[in-house]
Amino acid sequence: MNWGILGAANIAQKALIPAIREAGSTVFAVAARDLQRARDYASHNQIEHALSYDELLAHPDIDIIYNPLPNSGHLPLTVKALEAGKHVLCEKPLTLNAAEVQTMMAAQQVSGKVVMEAFFYRFHPQIQRLLEIVRSGQLGELRTMRSAFTFTLGNPDDIRWDPRLGGGAFYDVGCYCVDIMRLVAGKAPVAVQAVAQFTESRVDHTTSALLDFGGFVGHLDASFAVPFEQFLTVVGAHGVVHLNAPFVSMGHNATLTLNGLPETFDEVNGYTQMVQHFERAARGEETVQYPLHLDSLDQARILDQVLKQVGYPGF
Numbered sequence: 502m503n504w505g506i507l508g509a510a511n512i513a514q515k516a517l518i519p520a521i522r523e524a525g526s527t528v529f530a531v532a533a534r535d536l537q538r539a540r541d542y543a544s545h546n547q548i549e550h551a552l553s554y555d556e557l558l559a560h561p562d563i564d565i566i567y568n569p570l571p572n573s574g575h576l577p578l579t580v581k582a583l584e585a586g587k588h589v590l591c592e593k594p595l596t597l598n599a600a601e602v603q604t605m606m607a608a609q610q611v612s613g614k615v616v617m618e619a620f621f622y623r624f625h626p627q628i629q630r631l632l633e634i635v636r637s638g639q640l641g642e643l644r645t646m647r648s649a650f651t652f653t654l655g656n657p658d659d660i661r662w663d664p665r666l667g668g669g670a671f672y673d674v675g676c677y678c679v680d681i682m683r684l685v686a687g688k689a690p691v692a693v694q695a696v697a698q699f700t701e702s703r704v705d706h707t708t709s710a711l712l713d714f715g716g717f718v719g720h721l722d723a724s725f726a727v728p729f730e731q732f733l734t735v736v737g738a739h740g741v742v743h744l745n746a747p748f749v750s751m752g753h754n755a756t757l758t759l760n761g762l763p764e765t766f767d768e769v770n771g772y773t774q775m776v777q778h779f780e781r782a783a784r785g786e787e788t789v790q791y792p793l794h795l796d797s798l799d800q801a802r803i804l805d806q807v808l809k810q811v812g813y814p815g816f
């Protein structure tokens with residue numbers, strides 16, 4: 502299928518463009534606000550067409566738009582792409598809040614096209630194994646979950662420091678911890694408690710939250726202000742499962758440890774698996790595994806509750 506990349510984004514270059522090609526599809530065009538930037542990016546990444554946003558969305562040869570804009574650009578440009586008759590794979594977090602998810606769902610319904618939030622990590626086989634273990638009951642009743650996703654964000658000009666673009670650690674990396682806990686719990690939390698530390702520009706550089714799933718809790722830490730760390734631990738009455746790299750797929754030797762016994766996985770590119778699934782859904786060969794109305798809306802409602810508690814601008 503022909504893909505159009507909306508924005509000369511770092512993540513597209515690093516992950517999605519290689520994944521689209523590995524899936525056997527074509528990166529047909531890239532668009533940027535500045536045409537020269539689009540041309541430079543196209544030439545660097547061997548992409549045939551460099552366009553404006555409007556040209557990209559209107560191009561009749563493009564089937565799927567990948568939206569890796571700053572978080573504040575996810576809703577408006579995804580809606581535009583749907584109105585132009587394109588399928589859209591949109592970066593996480595899907596929108597800035599749950600009301601925006603509902604607006605996107607309405608646009609999707611009118612268009613009849615496929616939209617999915619690009620949580621690539623879910624497509625790594627370790628996640629299927631994790632869910633198999635939890636659902637088999639071998640951990641016993643769940644008691645607690647712990648997850649962290651942190652790193653040091655050095656570049657002061659990064660989009661993640663700007664509250665107008667939907668910056669902050671919770672939107673950026675905390676959303677992964679919430680998502681994986683929702684997957685494991687199989688439901689939304691009944692209550693949320695959260696605390697954050699903010700920068701002078703009013704984005705959270707560190708957020709900690711407790712998600713109360715009614716009978717067990719999930720504790721998460723998200724930060725831009727400490728060294729890199731990521732993990733998930735799920736503790737039940739009879740067992741513990743631990744993932745040392747739940748949110749990256751390549752080059753991190755993902756290991757799942759069940760009651761002290763490690764299980765390793767072949768190197769699998771979760772981005773490629775996600776792209777392949779999305780293309781099959783766009784062709785109508787399978788239903789989208791994580792539809793907005795069953796998945797992203799619940800996710801956004803939890804993010805809303807945390808952001809409200811910590812006093813993120815606009816909540």
Ligand SMILES: NC(=O)c1ccc[n+]([C@@H]2O[C@H](COP(=O)([O-])OP(=O)(O)OC[C@H]3O[C@@H](n4cnc5c(N)ncnc54)[C@H](OP(=O)(O)O)[C@@H]3O)[C@@H](O)[C@H]2O)c1
Nearest residue numbers: 508509510511512532533534569570571572592593594660
């Ligand atoms: N799935 C993953 O593994 C993963 C990893 C990293 C990031 N992400 C997500 O991907 C998205 C982009 O992240 P990134 O690190 O790739 O970002 P990035 O390269 O810094 O920026 C992405 C694009 O945003 C546009 N942009 C930059 N500053 C802007 C501004 N002030 N106003 C409006 N648009 C602006 C630019 O578009 P132009 O090229 O048109 O100028 C840029 O190409 C985020 O939503 C992030 O959460 C996902």
